[in-house]
Amino acid sequence: MTLLFRTGLPAFVMVAGLGFLALLPLLAEWVDNIFLIDLFMRLMILSIAAVGLNLILGYGGMVSFGHAAYLVIGAYAVGIPAYYDVYDGFLQFAIAIFASAAVALVTGAIALRTKGVYFIMITMAFAQMVYFTFVSIEEYGADDGLTINMRSEFAGLLDIEDNFTLYYFVLVSLIAVLGLVYRIVHSRFGMVISGAKGNERRMQAVGFPTYRYRLVCYVISGAICGYAGALLGNFTNFITPEMGDWVHSGELIFMVVLGGAGSLFGPVLGTAVFILLEEYLSRLTQYWHFPFGAMLILVVIFTRGGINGMFRWIGMKSGIGGRS
């Protein structure tokens, strides 16, 4: 039960949410709207990326404005092998994780020498480099993108060509990533990370090499986004460098902040609100970006801690719990 109370969201909301996600495919069949499965699959995949970003943004105070790049790397880690008729999922996902971790290691090592807005800009610059790399590789479609003919194969253990199977594969991945982040944040390692967010000098004075801790954290975060990218590649079956455009990195940050940075379930909630609102508004009007942008501005000006902050506030008032 402590887990439930320490995640920042009231337990019933959290359990209800995951239960809803687990039952959604049945619901979609019942209301005869298969599109719902696609919608929630996309929502969960982006949630994984947001949870990964939150690890450094929310807990570590490092605002990376280039995490969409890891999504692209992960997606191409599925796409490029598939281009050569290699569909082994274990291999593809391993490439996705290691390639994004490697890129995160190199770029993070440089970026973490800077602070604040310089960090925001340098992470974005590296993401632009990744973007332009894929844009200029003619072999893999350049900016026309790359079609993936077949989804990853897991040696007959799992057939994700089937949308239902892929859906549950994504759901299990989301839960696993949430578990991983929870473990990291509540370990000694995580304490150092959030300690360094509050006061880096003090952590250094106590004897922690904060730079190394942050770098490891940054690499894990990149790897999680790379994993999400591999799922995204499987889901869409079509990938373009455009997925890594800086605007999408901005959207990822918004998802995290909207839900509440620095809480376990905040990013999932933020992504859900983002995707569902996007879906709803885009059906109402082709000009849906306007109310969306206006809402973004209002959220930033008037709330601190996002939706999760509101829950926490309500929780504290009513004594349900929900401390961070």
Place this chain on the structure above:
Amino acid sequence: MDWGLFTIQMLNGVQLGVLLFLLAAGLTLVFGIMDFVNLAHGSLYMMGAYFCATLVQVTDSFVLGVILALPLTALLGWLVELIVVRALYTHDHLDHVLATFGLILCFDTAVDFIWGPTGMAIPLPEILDSHIDLMGGHTFPVFRILIICTGLAVAGFLYVMVVHTRIGMLIRAGASNRTMVMALGVDIGKLFALVFAVGAALAGLAGMLIAPITEASIGMGNEIIIVAFVVIIIGGIGSIKGAFVAAMLVGLIDTMGRSFLDQLLKLFMSSESAETSAPALSAMAIYILMAMVLAFRPQGLFPPKVR
């Protein structure tokens, strides 16, 4: 080596450089003085282009269009400051980035709503639409020369304003030590609204100058604003001189890289691998430059002296 072509590409680089400077000047002042990150600066660039395009249609004169569109863009910048930006000074950089990201969405959609999804061309008067001859049978458009001259004139004007006037003194003082300036009884809020409006006008001017070449189009600011940020980071945030030097550097490196990097690479690698890697490398060149500057000199090339 074709020196005529080389000269033309140099001029193109300088032309991109002065455009970047027009954008970066406002950005770096706003950033330097009030510590505000304005991603939506590129939207003001776009709005300037659309205002100008519309006014050129109405008045049938490019020069008149620019003269009327400038105060209009300044007014828009002032409104943006008043309605959105002012509420955010006490927030952190992350909030600035998010809110101005929201502004970009609003502006892009508003343009789609008002002017429609297709771009708007700006016709040029005949004198500006011609070419002059350069050596080796190459020609160079007169309008690009006008862009270069305008950019350099604005740079000179800004230099005089920032270094030799009282307003400039306050701006520099505000960039170094805001609290002290406020303590001296200067209305820093008003000063900043002014700087924001001037910055908007400069961004708009850049948009008006580029639109006759590329058309005014939705999202035209979103690509170039990132490059403008690269410029001010390389130059040192808050420094006009840094913005100018870095803008020229970035303009030249980007243009020259795109035209000549493949030939350069062919000197020491096979022509096939040079042709595959040159486009990627030249597109990345300015980001590599920025990463290098940040790695070795995190404050940029010309950081304002007191921060």
